[in-house]
Amino acid sequence: MSTIKVYPDRERLAEAAAQHIVAQARAAIAERQRFTIVLSGGSTPQPVYARLAQGGLADSIDWACVHVFWSDERCVPPDHPDSNYRMASEAWLKHVPIPPDNIRRMKGEMAPAAAAAEYEGLLRAFFAASAKEGKPLAPRFDLVLLGMGEDGHTASLFPGAEALRETRHWVAAYKVPALDAWRITLTPVVINAASQVTFLVAGAEKARRLQEVLYGPYHPERLPAQIIRPPRGRLLWLVDEAAARWQ
Numbered sequence: 001m002s003t004i005k006v007y008p009d010r011e012r013l014a015e016a017a018a019q020h021i022v023a024q025a026r027a028a029i030a031e032r033q034r035f036t037i038v039l040s041g042g043s044t045p046q047p048v049y050a051r052l053a054q055g056g057l058a059d060s061i062d063w064a065c066v067h068v069f070w071s072d073e074r075c076v077p078p079d080h081p082d083s084n085y086r087m088a089s090e091a092w093l094k095h096v097p098i099p100p101d102n103i104r105r106m107k108g109e110m111a112p113a114a115a116a117a118e119y120e121g122l123l124r125a126f127f128a129a130s131a132k133e134g135k136p137l138a139p140r141f142d143l144v145l146l147g148m149g150e151d152g153h154t155a156s157l158f159p160g161a162e163a164l165r166e167t168r169h170w171v172a173a174y175k176v177p178a179l180d181a182w183r184i185t186l187t188p189v190v191i192n193a194a195s196q197v198t199f200l201v202a203g204a205e206k207a208r209r210l211q212e213v214l215y216g217p218y219h220p221e222r223l224p225a226q227i228i229r230p231p232r233g234r235l236l237w238l239v240d241e242a243a244a245r246w247q
């Protein structure tokens with residue numbers, strides 16, 4: 001079951017997304033004194049992160065309770081212009097009083113396979129610490145933010161990627177043929193364990209693919225965004241009118 005909300009333009013999409021994230025954070029913190037959020041990379045979330053660093057919203061969250069992770073990362077150093085960590089840090093994280101230890105980045109500067117293994121270990125330790133006695137270990141993030149590429153990829157789950165079929169590991173690293181570049185990514189089993197997944201999609205160039213992903217035949221090998229269907233979580237699409245042109 002997914003919900004789609006359409007906004008007139010990118011600016012109002014960003015505002016709505018920021019408000020949505022704050023609402024989720026405040027509810028999670030009120031209930032469990034903790035909010036775990038997975039950040040997407042790419043360009044669409046950048047204004048959302050910048051909005052979260054501004055006055056009213058930034059002051060409305062108990063940052064000591066917020067724990068930040070990433071859905072994927074480019075295999076570059078953290079200060080590289082392509083780094084998803086750098087983008088979120090510059091736009092948002094370095095402007096709010098979140099404890100540095102609460103920011104858990106994927107180490108793009110490491111050898112990819114080692115970085116993926118390290119991140120998986122970090123996730124397993126993080127969720128084991130709060131696992132309920134006798135309950136299976138599950139990476140149940142409160143909120144996972146995702147984007148969608150023009151080819152229907154999400155996180156760094158690209159069409160045909162082996163990681164799409166990974167059911168044991170929580171993090172994978174591989175060379176993306178279409179980019180001729182290495183990526184680290186959460187696998188579908190982790191993303192689908194979330195309490196809530198929110199896609200942020202904007203731009204006319206995404207419209208046709210978005211329509212295919214939402215209403216076309218289920219073909220996740222070709223349209224990886226379709227594999228994101230959290231069985232025990234909410235799936236929300238926040239899109240602008242340009243990306244929802246078909247409606």
Ligand code: 6PG
Pocket residue numbers: 040041042043044045071072073074084146147148149150153154155156
């Ligand atoms: C990345 C992202 C990727 C992104 C889409 C959409 O590392 O690039 O995780 O999945 O969300 O490619 O990117 P835009 O928001 O720039 O269109």
